[in-house]
Amino acid sequence: xxxxxxxWRPRVVEAAVNLQGRRVGLSPDRPVFFGRADRDDVVGLxxxxxxxxxxxxxxxWDLGLxxxxxxxxxxxxxxxxxxxxxxxxxxxxxxxxxxxxxxxVLVRGAIRTHPIVVEIPPEDLACVETGKASSGxxxxxxxxxxxxxxxxxxxxxxxxxxxxxxxxxPRTYQEVxxxxxxxxxxxxxxxxxxxxxxxxxxxxxxFDGPHANYDLIEYLxxxxxxxxxxxxxxxxxx
Numbered sequence: 473x474x475x476x477x478x479x480w481r482p483r484v485v486e487a488a489v490n491l492q493g494r495r496v497g498l499s500p501d502r503p504v505f506f507g508r509a510d511r512d513d514v515v516g517l518x519x520x521x522x523x524x525x526x527x528x529x530x531x532x533w534d535l536g537l538x539x540x541x542x543x544x545x546x547x548x549x550x551x552x553x554x555x556x557x558x559x560x561x562x563x564x565x566x567x568x569x570x571x572x573x574x575x576x577v578l579v580r581g582a583i584r585t586h587p588i589v590v591e592i593p594p595e596d597l598a599c600v601e602t603g604k605a606s607s608g609x610x611x612x613x614x615x616x617x618x619x620x621x622x623x624x625x626x627x628x629x630x631x632x633x634x635x636x637x638x639x640x641x642p643r644t645y646q647e648v649x650x651x652x653x654x655x656x657x658x659x660x661x662x663x664x665x666x667x668x669x670x671x672x673x674x675x676x677x678x679f680d681g682p683h684a685n686y687d688l689i690e691y692l693x694x695x696x697x698x699x700x701x702x703x704x705x706x707x708x709x710x
Contacts, residue, residue, distance in 0.1 A: 522683065528549070545679060620664065629651065
């Protein structure tokens with residue numbers, strides 16, 4: 473049986489995610505998302521711990537396998553399969569094919585580390601050699617218009633400049649409007665960024681909460697979606 477045939481086969485599995493005493497069942501059409509606070513379709517770990525992303529990760533079925541997906545834009549996940557004694561780092565945007573019956577996922581916050589245990593039936597485990605990574609990259613297709621890119625580069629300009637001129641914080645909506653000049657202003661910049669976040673959320677890439685713009689800009693810069701060469705776009709407005 474091929475992976476494609478397996479992926480589309482109707483099935484009921486006894487897979488589950490244990491989150492701090494809560495056991496949440498898994499099925500191919502019911503992934504588990506986890507993050508900072510409880511919300512629709514997201515299991516919260518600690519609403520007071522601002523070091524956790526709003527959506528830190530998920531456990532889901534794809535290509536005939538169960539995966540842990542890092543959906544954070546700022547923090548890695550740590551995976552302990554009980555084999556090597558050293559947790560494996562799952563970076564932002566990556567996913568890991570689960571190859572052990574019990575996998576510990578460690579979500580590091582600002583206050584403490586939050587453990588999650590994923591339990592998978594033997595017949596659903598990925599077949600990989602011990603000691604070899606089974607992670608792959610989960611990429612998101614982010615389609616940016618010229619106006620989107622202008623706004624994001626202005627917002628990220630402090631990240632993109634070399635030391636000692638760098639300032640790793642997103643510019644405010646007012647600052648972006650001032651950098652770009654008319655017809656941009658604080659309101660138009662906010663609306664543009666909000667529409668982008670809505671598009672990304674429809675693709676299951678979430679940026680919300682009080683640190684949403686930090687997470688968004690760090691994701692874009694870390695993944696090379698915008699970079700120092702884009703600063704030339706701002707010269708048209710000066």
